[in-house]
Amino acid sequence: MNQSGQIVILALIAVAVVLVNVLIIIGGGLLVTQSSTNSISQSQAINLAEAGIDKAVATLNATAGAYTGEEEIPLGNGSYSVTITSLNPTTKSIQATGYIPSKTNPEAQKTVKIQVSKGMGAAFNYGLQIGDGGLSMSNNAVVNGSVYANSNISMSNNAQITGDAYVGGGIQPTADQTSDCSELNCGDFQFGRTAGGQLDIAQGFKPSETTVLNKILLKLKKVGTPPDLTVRILGDQNGTPNKNSVLASATLTAALTTTEYGFVDVIFSPAPSLTVDTLYWIVIDTSVNSTNYWNWSMDTLQGYTRDNPYSPRWSPNWQASSPTWSPIPGDLGFQTFMGGVTTSLIGANNVVIGGNAHANTLQDLIVTGGAYYQTASNVTAGSMHPNSPDPIAQSMSLSAANIQEWKDTATALNVYTGDITNCPAALAAGKYVGNISLPSNCMVVVDSPIYVTGNLTLDGNDVIQLNPSYGVSSGTFIVDQIITFNSGSGNKILGTSSNGSYLILISEFNSREISDHKSAVVINNNGNIGILYSNLGAIDVSNNNTFTSISAWKLNLENNVIINYDQGLASAFFSSGPSGSYTVVKGTYQLK
Amino acid sequence: MEGSKLNISSSRKQRGMTLFEILVGVTISAIAGVLLLLILVSNNGLFVSQTSKIAQGLGLNDATTLISDDLRFAASIINSFTYQGQTYLSGATTLILKVPSVDSSGNIIDQEFDTFIYALETSNPAIFRRLVVPSESSSRLATNRVVMTDVSTISFVYLDNSGAPVSPTNATKINFSLTFKKSPFSTTANTAAGEVRLRNN
Numbered sequence: 157m158n159q160s161g162q163i164v165i166l167a168l169i170a171v172a173v174v175l176v177n178v179l180i181i182i183g184g185g186l187l188v189t190q191s192s193t194n195s196i197s198q199s200q201a202i203n204l205a206e207a208g209i210d211k212a213v214a215t216l217n218a219t220a221g222a223y224t225g226e227e228e229i230p231l232g233n234g235s236y237s238v239t240i241t242s243l244n245p246t247t248k249s250i251q252a253t254g255y256i257p258s259k260t261n262p263e264a265q266k267t268v269k270i271q272v273s274k275g276m277g278a279a280f281n282y283g284l285q286i287g288d289g290g291l292s293m294s295n296n297a298v299v300n301g302s303v304y305a306n307s308n309i310s311m312s313n314n315a316q317i318t319g320d321a322y323v324g325g326g327i328q329p330t331a332d333q334t335s336d337c338s339e340l341n342c343g344d345f346q347f348g349r350t351a352g353g354q355l356d357i358a359q360g361f362k363p364s365e366t367t368v369l370n371k372i373l374l375k376l377k378k379v380g381t382p383p384d385l386t387v388r389i390l391g392d393q394n395g396t397p398n399k400n401s402v403l404a405s406a407t408l409t410a411a412l413t414t415t416e417y418g419f420v421d422v423i424f425s426p427a428p429s430l431t432v433d434t435l436y437w438i439v440i441d442t443s444v445n446s447t448n449y450w451n452w453s454m455d456t457l458q459g460y461t462r463d464n465p466y467s468p469r470w471s472p473n474w475q476a477s478s479p480t481w482s483p484i485p486g487d488l489g490f491q492t493f494m495g496g497v498t499t500s501l502i503g504a505n506n507v508v509i510g511g512n513a514h515a516n517t518l519q520d521l522i523v524t525g526g527a528y529y530q531t532a533s534n535v536t537a538g539s540m541h542p543n544s545p546d547p548i549a550q551s552m553s554l555s556a557a558n559i560q561e562w563k564d565t566a567t568a569l570n571v572y573t574g575d576i577t578n579c580p581a582a583l584a585a586g587k588y589v590g591n592i593s594l595p596s597n598c599m600v601v602v603d604s605p606i607y608v609t610g611n612l613t614l615d616g617n618d619v620i621q622l623n624p625s626y627g628v629s630s631g632t633f634i635v636d637q638i639i640t641f642n643s644g645s646g647n648k649i650l651g652t653s654s655n656g657s658y659l660i661l662i663s664e665f666n667s668r669e670i671s672d673h674k675s676a677v678v679i680n681n682n683g684n685i686g687i688l689y690s691n692l693g694a695i696d697v698s699n700n701n702t703f704t705s706i707s708a709w710k711l712n713l714e715n716n717v718i719i720n721y722d723q724g725l726a727s728a729f730f731s732s733g734p735s736g737s738y739t740v741v742k743g744t745y746q747l748k
Numbered sequence: 749m750e751g752s753k754l755n756i757s758s759s760r761k762q763r764g765m766t767l768f769e770i771l772v773g774v775t776i777s778a779i780a781g782v783l784l785l786l787i788l789v790s791n792n793g794l795f796v797s798q799t800s801k802i803a804q805g806l807g808l809n810d811a812t813t814l815i816s817d818d819l820r821f822a823a824s825i826i827n828s829f830t831y832q833g834q835t836y837l838s839g840a841t842t843l844i845l846k847v848p849s850v851d852s853s854g855n856i857i858d859q860e861f862d863t864f865i866y867a868l869e870t871s872n873p874a875i876f877r878r879l880v881v882p883s884e885s886s887s888r889l890a891t892n893r894v895v896m897t898d899v900s901t902i903s904f905v906y907l908d909n910s911g912a913p914v915s916p917t918n919a920t921k922i923n924f925s926l927t928f929k930k931s932p933f934s935t936t937a938n939t940a941a942g943e944v945r946l947r948n949n
Contacts, residue, residue: 180795187802187806188806188809192809743823746856747821747947748854
């Protein structure tokens with residue numbers, strides 16, 4: 157009876173083992189739950205921080221940059237706080253922190269930091285972009301990139317274009333039809349603001365010849381940041397636009413417009429063929445947005461008479477089954493440019509196009525890619541494509557309105573009076589009334605934008621560089637009159653040292669209105685570098701210079717000039733510019 | 749004398765166990781022992797599978813958080829990168845990120861980039877690694893750490909803003925999924941997935 161056994165002991169040991177295992181499993185399960193909850197909270201905190209960033213950008217734009225941040229805003233099951241720091245007059249740093257569940261007792265906290273800048277982006281898609289004045293390349297001149305010209309290209313012996321070459325179907329140099337107001341007669345016609353109201357606008361016109369319509373210019377300004385517009389050419393139906401007769405359609409890029417009136421290009425592809433003295437309608441189609449909308453310049457005296465007796469009209473929906481059109485009490489600002497001018501790309505001995513060549517007429521060329529033409533003579537190509545349509549004309553990268561707004565920004569910042577003939581170490585952003593002539597071996601650091609009302613002359617071995625504080629942004633240096641780089645060692649126009657930053661040198665001198673087409677920019681021999689832009693002017697580049705990109709109404713490249721196109725120009729971002737809105741600077745997002 | 753006889757008689761009444769008693773005792777002990785053994789074995793099986801799940805769960809949380817944070821910070825996807833004699837190509841199981849470099853204060857260094865490589869180990873594809881190759885001026889250290897072990901499948905899908913598949917270098921967002929191998933005592937494999945947009949693109 158007193159015999160004792162061991163089974164209880166064994167059982168107790170087994171129970172203890174099981175109990176320990178179960179406790180470990182429960183503990184591990186709690187650990188996984190805690191870890192998962194923490195991961196979710198971290199994600200939520202990031203989302204809250206990004207919501208804070210979005211709100212900060214929107215509020216900066218709504219308050220014209222006056223927003224300074226806020227302490228703590230509850231949102232969902234957490235909250236966020238925002239801090240704004242100004243880095244320079246146009247760039248701010250935003251730091252937003254998300255908290256779960258709250259800032260005072262956070263279980264999860266994540267911070268997002270980003271920079272925003274008040275500026276615009278512009279695309280310089282070609283090594284050379286030429287307007288109606290055409291391009292001349294002398295012996296051994298080389299473009300390492302592509303070229304687009306709205307008029308003839310002439311290339312001398314051994315000249316090369318390593319990329320594609322386009323010659324746009326010729327636009328006639330003067331406007332066929334014009335409507336504009338003079339100061340006292342100018343009014344605003346607002347559209348795109350009210351639902352069911354003035355959303356689709358039509359202006360009538362009659363061409364004076366039978367040919368294609370290559371482009372129109374529309375005198376617009378924007379409020380806020382409206383999207384791009386659709387512009388159509390419609391036939392007429394008893395004095396109203398005929399929705400069943402759409403002859404052409406194109407996009408008007410909102411970025412080329414500003415908050416001040418300016419004429420903006422709209423180019424049609426394919427170009428519609430119009431008949432002389434026939435009524436057609438320019439129709440703008442937009443969507444409704446109470447804070448982002450448009451104004452079309454209006455001549456209250458109705459000076460344009462070729463659309464008589466039909467005045468411009470508006471409709472809530474031009475595509476309705478029975479659209480209603482109401483009259484507008486004025487003529488809207490526009491210009492039409494007809495085409496039909498035959499253009500050509502003419503070479504000489506050993507002239508090579510490394511990519512494709514596109515023009516109405518090709519002559520004396522070696523084309524590595526495809527040759528696209530109507531007429532060809534002495535052309536050797538990788539492939540021949542006769543009966544190809546003429547390329548369309550291209551708008552320049554910066555509109556007149558863009559440049560005017562930079563000028564206005566500079567004027568608002570500072571105005572300096574008097575010629576500058578010494579070597580200043582720095583030039584602040586602003587308007588300089590007078591001429592700037594830098595002596596040799598002068599290094600100047602500049603802010604943006606700079607606007608000079610006179611001439612700019614660089615003597616030799618001068619450097620004008622954008623202030624490094626602009627980082628990856630680009631800047632502008634605008635000169636109303638003539639820019640001259642004198643002979644001698646090279647002058648340099650440089651962005652900051654960051655990749656993707658450029659300083660664009662712009663001349664507003666109008667060579668077209670001068671009988672001998674005096675040049676807006678004269679670059680003499682040897683070693684000059686930079687980026688040149690002249691919407692209205694001719695640019696002459698002499699021997700042995702290397703530039704990154706040139707855009708001009710007319711361009712002459714002398715012997716041995718090299719253009720080395722930089723791909724970054726396809727997405728240049730200007731730190732201070734026409735759009736007036738803050739946008740995120742790419743590459744500055746940080747998560748902490 | 750009779751008392752002594754009685755005493756002698758009492759002490760002689762202790763008896764041994766019968767064969768039957770022994771057999772019964774052994775049988776009961778065996779049954780109890782087997783039951784205890786079964787309990788221990790199944791409990792250990794449960795312990796192994798559950799701790800495996802716990803470890804995998806924790807590993808998936810860490811891996812997805814790490815990959816998500818790196819993707820957010822990335823500027824772009826690099827098509828190929830050679831490091832220490834090995835060439836990596838971005839694809840379904842390899843991700844090469846171009847990430848802005850940072851200085852010692854944690855600020856982005858303008859136009860400087862580090863390279864982050866997520867790839868399966870060549871010699872043992874069950875191990876998923878993260879390599880950091882810093883630029884010259886970056887304050888990040890070169891690292892090579894194990895992100896996951898017992899990997900069954902890794903999948904990276906490269907998408908554009910509209911969600912359409914594109915080549916790695918054109919991607920603006922990445923959809924990824926990570927799956928552990930099924931443990932011997934488990935009936936399912938643990939998987940985690942996510943989709944993140946490159947914020948610096």
